[in-house]
Amino acid sequence: MAAGKRAALPLVLTASDLLDGDVVFYAGAGWARGLDEAAVAADEAQAAQFEAILAETEAKGDPVAPYLMTVRIDADGALVPGHVRERIRSRGPTIRTDLGPQARQERQHVSV
Amino acid sequence: MYRYDEFDERVVRQRVAQFREQVGRRIDGSLTEEEFLPLRLMNGLYLQLHAYMLRVAIPYGTLDSRQMRQLALIADRYDRGYGHFTTRQNIQYNWPRLRDAPDILEMLADVQMHCIQTSGNCIRNVTADHFAGVAADEVEDPRPTAELIRQWSTLHPEFSFLPRKFKIAVTGSAEDRAAVAVHDIGIRIVRNAAGEVGYRIIVGGGLGRTPMIGKTVREFLPKDELLAYLEAIMRVYNLEGRRDNKFKARVKILVHELGAEAFIARVEEEYARLDGPSLNVDPAELARIAAYFAPPAFEALPEGSAVLDQAAARDPDLARFVRVNLYPHKMPGYTAVTVSLKPIGGPPGDATSDQMRALADIAERFSLDELRVTHIQNIVLPHVKLDEVPQVWAALVEAGLASANAGLVTDIIACPGMDYCSLATARSIPIAQEIAKRFADPDRQQLVGPLGIKISGCINACGHHHVGHIGILGLDKAGIENYQITLGGDPGNEASLGERLGPGIDAEQVPDAIERIVDTYLELRHADGESFIDTVRRVGLDPFKPVLQPKEPARAAA
Numbered sequence: 001m002a003a004g005k006r007a008a009l010p011l012v013l014t015a016s017d018l019l020d021g022d023v024v025f026y027a028g029a030g031w032a033r034g035l036d037e038a039a040v041a042a043d044e045a046q047a048a049q050f051e052a053i054l055a056e057t058e059a060k061g062d063p064v065a066p067y068l069m070t071v072r073i074d075a076d077g078a079l080v081p082g083h084v085r086e087r088i089r090s091r092g093p094t095i096r097t098d099l100g101p102q103a104r105q106e107r108q109h110v111s112v
Numbered sequence: 113m114y115r116y117d118e119f120d121e122r123v124v125r126q127r128v129a130q131f132r133e134q135v136g137r138r139i140d141g142s143l144t145e146e147e148f149l150p151l152r153l154m155n156g157l158y159l160q161l162h163a164y165m166l167r168v169a170i171p172y173g174t175l176d177s178r179q180m181r182q183l184a185l186i187a188d189r190y191d192r193g194y195g196h197f198t199t200r201q202n203i204q205y206n207w208p209r210l211r212d213a214p215d216i217l218e219m220l221a222d223v224q225m226h227c228i229q230t231s232g233n234c235i236r237n238v239t240a241d242h243f244a245g246v247a248a249d250e251v252e253d254p255r256p257t258a259e260l261i262r263q264w265s266t267l268h269p270e271f272s273f274l275p276r277k278f279k280i281a282v283t284g285s286a287e288d289r290a291a292v293a294v295h296d297i298g299i300r301i302v303r304n305a306a307g308e309v310g311y312r313i314i315v316g317g318g319l320g321r322t323p324m325i326g327k328t329v330r331e332f333l334p335k336d337e338l339l340a341y342l343e344a345i346m347r348v349y350n351l352e353g354r355r356d357n358k359f360k361a362r363v364k365i366l367v368h369e370l371g372a373e374a375f376i377a378r379v380e381e382e383y384a385r386l387d388g389p390s391l392n393v394d395p396a397e398l399a400r401i402a403a404y405f406a407p408p409a410f411e412a413l414p415e416g417s418a419v420l421d422q423a424a425a426r427d428p429d430l431a432r433f434v435r436v437n438l439y440p441h442k443m444p445g446y447t448a449v450t451v452s453l454k455p456i457g458g459p460p461g462d463a464t465s466d467q468m469r470a471l472a473d474i475a476e477r478f479s480l481d482e483l484r485v486t487h488i489q490n491i492v493l494p495h496v497k498l499d500e501v502p503q504v505w506a507a508l509v510e511a512g513l514a515s516a517n518a519g520l521v522t523d524i525i526a527c528p529g530m531d532y533c534s535l536a537t538a539r540s541i542p543i544a545q546e547i548a549k550r551f552a553d554p555d556r557q558q559l560v561g562p563l564g565i566k567i568s569g570c571i572n573a574c575g576h577h578h579v580g581h582i583g584i585l586g587l588d589k590a591g592i593e594n595y596q597i598t599l600g601g602d603p604g605n606e607a608s609l610g611e612r613l614g615p616g617i618d619a620e621q622v623p624d625a626i627e628r629i630v631d632t633y634l635e636l637r638h639a640d641g642e643s644f645i646d647t648v649r650r651v652g653l654d655p656f657k658p659v660l661q662p663k664e665p666a667r668a669a670a
């Protein structure tokens with residue numbers, strides 16, 4: 001990400017898995033594949049901590065291309081990415097709902 | 113079909129082995145992402161919105177059935193059972209895994225394919241007229257020229273780090289179907305007054321942020337001087353093209369900033385300095401390449417086909433397909449069939465692995481084992497006997513590939529847009545799908561006639577929106593997808609760039625706006641069936657401008 005203004009609060013840290021390219025989210029202990037498992041930075045102190053993890057991740061290069069992303073928390077407490085691009089990225093192609101994280105979630109819903 | 117020589121084979125295999133090692137070193141941590149990034153891009157592997165994406169080169173869009181089957185197998189084994197055919201006549205896989213990429217490249221090498229130079233600031237896959245070797249108005253098949261350029265430009269040490277990517281297209285026909293005027297270099301095979309065959313060379317066309325129509329820099333270049341002349345152009349560009357600003361680095365900006373005259377003078381100066389004979393290809397080598405593209409063994413057939421006429425008389429759907437998707441072949445009794453990858457409501461350019469296999473089977477049986485990928489994101493079966501069109505059509509129906517809309521309003525070009533592409537500012541595919549649904553009625557499509565809608569999901573213009581009769585560009589307006597509409601673009605002989613109709617509109621408004629544009633055209637067109645683009649050229653944009661205004665509720669007459 002270009003230097004400059006950091007993403008607005010609240011935010012999460014996201015990247016792409018090195019081996020398979022899947023979208024991943026920093027989940028406190030390690031990285032998760034679902035946005036619902038993401039750790040959220042709600043204040044400046046936590047955001048600063050995330051920035052440090054981002055720098056560490058960049059240096060390590062795994063996962064790949066990390067950046068901070070603004071979310072909002074909807075009425076049910078679910079995380080919703082602020083921008084349409086991030087909403088699509090966190091779910092999968094809007095034209096192929098059988099692919100990407102949205103498909104995994106659907107399968108889970110069916111089996112649960 | 114061209115077959116790799118030993119040299120090609122060795123280069124491609126070595127590259128696979130190198131990349132396998134590089135991927136291994138990336139995974140075990142001995143290469144950083146920064147070090148690895150250029151290496152993976154050199155092998156066509158991008159990181160996109162949801163996953164990695166692998167772009168496979170299909171030189172001049174030509175494939176045989178074996179290659180198409182392999183593409184299907186890769187889609188099944190390493191991807192999600194489909195692929196996306198692009199406006200560069202390539203195929204992209206949207207979900208490959210990094211660790212599988214070397215195996216995919218190995219499978220491609222098995223059928224003489226690769227991903228070299230599908231990314232980066234080098235000379236990219238050379239494109240050509242998809243009706244090469246078919247069209248009656250052809251001076252010469254463009255593919256031997258395209259193949260020669262492929263060989264010359266592949267891993268060319270001097271041109272591996274150009275200021276920016278570089279795209280070349282070739283056509284050998286009077287009618288330009290390869291959009292040569294909007295490429296970095298466009299090449300038209302022409303005949304001079306003496307009847308000799310040579311090249312008209314056009315430089316500095318392009319789309320993207322600063323769209324431009326290319327300038328002719330040589331009206332007639334003798335055929336055997338091609339490589340030295342291209343070398344001169346590339347040298348001038350390589351030295352003088354801007355490297356300080358990515359957005360000004362394409363050759364079109366150099367031509368524009370210098371002016372065509374001065375650019376030509378520099379090229380000619382460079383050309384005079386070059387040792388042409390050492391650079392130009394030996395005529396024997398040219399003949400060797402051309403032999404691979406010699407016309408296949410056509411049978412002597414009568415004009416027309418009673419079998420087809422009778423079948424079409426019985427089946428109106430077949431009759432429609434014949435009217436819309438067949439292109440006249442230079443050989444009597446043959447035709448070229450366009451297989452539309454634009455089913456109503458489908459993502460433009462996508463084909464499932466089953467469809468790829470069906471296409472391979474049909475090509476093997478009915479099209480002398482040849483397929484073409486078009487820059488309009490369709491597939492062409494170039495050499496089908498008219499007598500066998502009913503069988504081909506039946507097989508296409510079976511595979512869900514018989515949409516009779518080639519060249520019509522639902523034959524929409526759309527780039528992947530924000531559903532896949534990390535550079536996108538808006539989605540493209542859903543816009544194409546919604547427009548196509550509006551015009552699903554085949555009679556209405558035919559009534560409207562030839563009309564090219566082209567959609568890009570950002571200013572990079574992979575969807576060629578500037579040269580769409582109707583162009584649609586998706587932008588981000590304060591976090592909301594917003595679409596600019598242009599009219600009057602055309603990629604062909606009278607290449608022109610579309611003009612903006614007015615302010616951008618929301619996604620939901622686009623299908624209505626397009627319908628109203630089409631309705632306005634139907635009201636304005638001359639009774640002789642004047643085409644959309646001709647009407648726009650005649651009347652200008654003004655009559656269409658009201659379509660962007662929200663529909664007002666009907667007011668009582670004063």
Ligand code: SF4
Nearest residue numbers: 527533536569570574
């Ligand atoms: S035009 Fe933009 S959004 Fe579309 S494929 Fe190209 S870079 Fe991606």
